Amino acid sequence: MNHLSGPRDRLHALAESDGPRTTGGFPSPLPYRGGGRHVESTHRRASRPARISGGEPESPPADQAWILQLRPRNAAALLEAVSEEAALREARLLIGDGAAGWAVEVAGLMAAAAPAQADGPYPAASRHTGRQPTAPAQVSVLSRVPDDLRARSAEALALYVLTCVAGYAADDIPEIVGVSVREFTRRSLPVGGTFDSLKSQLDCLVGELFRSCQDVLGPSKAADVTRTLSAALVAQVQHILLTLAEQAENERRGWFGSAAARHQELVLDILDGADVDAPQAFLRLGYDISRSHLALVVWRDDWGTRGTADLAAAATALLRSAGCSALLTVPVGVSSLWAWGSRTCGHPLSLRQLRHGDGPHRQVAPSPAVHIAAGLPGEGIEGFRTSHRQAGETAEIIRAAGSGAGGRKPPYDYAELELAVLLRSRPDLSTEFVRRELGPLAADDMSELRATVKCYLDLERSMSAVADRLHIAKSSVAYRIRKAERLLGRPVQEDRLRLHSALLLCDVLGRAAVDGPDAGS
Template structure:
């Protein structure tokens, strides 16, 4: 049986012969990694860093063998850590970084095996040397991978936070309405401001913790489903809410209202059930601002009512309801004053309110309202009479107030309704 000192001496000899050809060894590994992981060589700067990283890792590995340094005591070369940081800044996936180390491990092990064969050692000694060097190599690659991935993740978070903070600041400057150079700002936020835009607010009201990643992922996949030309713009509003804009071809405005329905359908079918408020598609910088204002208004209404998971500014009556419902407490009091007991939060009152709302919207036509609600004319007359009686007074003198109150009930639901009156218990 070969003793450990003999194995260690032979391993050192193999490593020294490979180290003597460091440039050649490095070149073989680098060529393999570069050909199999092109993400790591996006430009000359990255290619230079890859070369330096491979050379530093090869040098460190063979030094560990020659000097019997435990893997746990080896720190990743500084250039390898800088390589990881630079990849994080470029948005290269961390999987590409880890795969590069695995490929390097594979080709380095092959080079070690070839050198052991060339040394013509005794068969048992050859196997023992290969076992020792491959064990150390695996431990080295595993340790280095962990260290560079940790640095990558820290840098990626820092870089995104810094970049997104600047981007969010520029977006808020655009929304403020200040004069600006459109082309300069387009470059700054990396979004085509001269296009047609549909603004979206996406949020998760019942979820704890940070849901921004989910919100951003939803917007990304939504944009892909719409086959739009250009990446969407997403900035965080808080840790559960994101603001987004999707660029549309200019020809979609105003002749393509269907895009809003596509967004609605996608949001309603989304597995993680985000809440979504959608502005109208509008062109240019002014459209960028106005569509966002509309989405914010729909968001405020949805938050206040708690009942419309997906809503759009173009939904009939929504924009007016959002304007009128700025102060929900005052709106509730006013609705109660206008509708009386008809503003109670009961199912019978809800049915009467809906009947009266449709009746007034159709110009007080029993026939037209009946057709919409699938009621006979006599049934419509009876239900309208019941609604007026429930209210407690005719609707002729303050018809507009009644219509507005019914609109607020439709959109805000229980947020503007009253509890049961004493006689209704």
């Protein structure tokens, strides 16, 4: 994966053509491709001095009207928006599709700005307690909020600042921007990392806004406007930073000293390899780490504020079905948690056993909104660590696969994905490998052909078995294999292991196997 060598690292990393502006009523609807993930209190506008009673926004003052002329370089920028639909719709009403599209496009640059570097080689919860981490000193990781949270926060921030600068007052900054404060705090990261990241985003936004001002007005007119713009931006940045500083302090007071924070601290010690006394750990956690364990990583895709109770319930149901009599859950950030289950005698059932079993231990399917990744059962403290590491690697490759995850549904089993995890230990090199091995077969419209060739290799090149598996005629199988061989320029059995490995990565990761880890940045 991304060389997340220790559990604390995994904890930190889990976080052209100008269309006309619509001025009357709501903008003509564009197909919405946002995340659809609800976050409360996004844009609550208590006073709008620039709006009139008819519900249609007035024109901004003359020195702000140029903002309505902003246009994205990519005319389809709004199609890539990830904000909550209601917030995006309101921004489009206030400043028009062109300026809203500009903000969405700039938000992509803001989200791609380098995340704050953690201070030290191995940032950890221990920085709040004075205890030294036990992980190797050479481990160095960028500490950042998870990419999807970062993208949504940047977009909400860009839309918020632009509508405010255009003259439409707002009382509260979008809730999603403040979620990163909670995410950093609950991952035991210094809150300063949040502000460093936010500053890099605001710097990017301000720079793009000044450049666009000159492009729209020309250097002579822009000189006067930028003085007013600078004052407005200073006020907005100050408001954002002061608001988030207050939220950070409130979150810090609520989190540190809580039972969840204490459990997280001790669990991180165990995962880091610290010499932990099992009876003492039992007294603090209420969980015996000397037993046999099955570990889960559980998360949801949205960044709402409802807590992790539904994630804990899903983990509990699965671990109980695996025969676990004792459970441990540890919240991680605002939308994920780690879980372990153990039993007194023997190993908990693996996911593979649950899928093929009947009776009281049959598999319990989680809610579609909840993702569960499971490791393999392991014995004692080392099994506690190993099963968790496997679950974490499984979760990471599923997140890398993105929406659909190759057609797989939770819970995701490390045993099924282990080979893909190992093959993708270096995402940059694995991407080059897939492109090189598949050549023309890596194209978007070759998915059916790739699936047939993979099935053919999975089933030891048996045409009849492939036909039965895919429910097609043997002649269709033969035709597809011949076509694939023409595209590859060689028989599929030549360098079979390499071809099979590349097809496996495509099957698990989808487009991410070909596009690479930096796609969309």
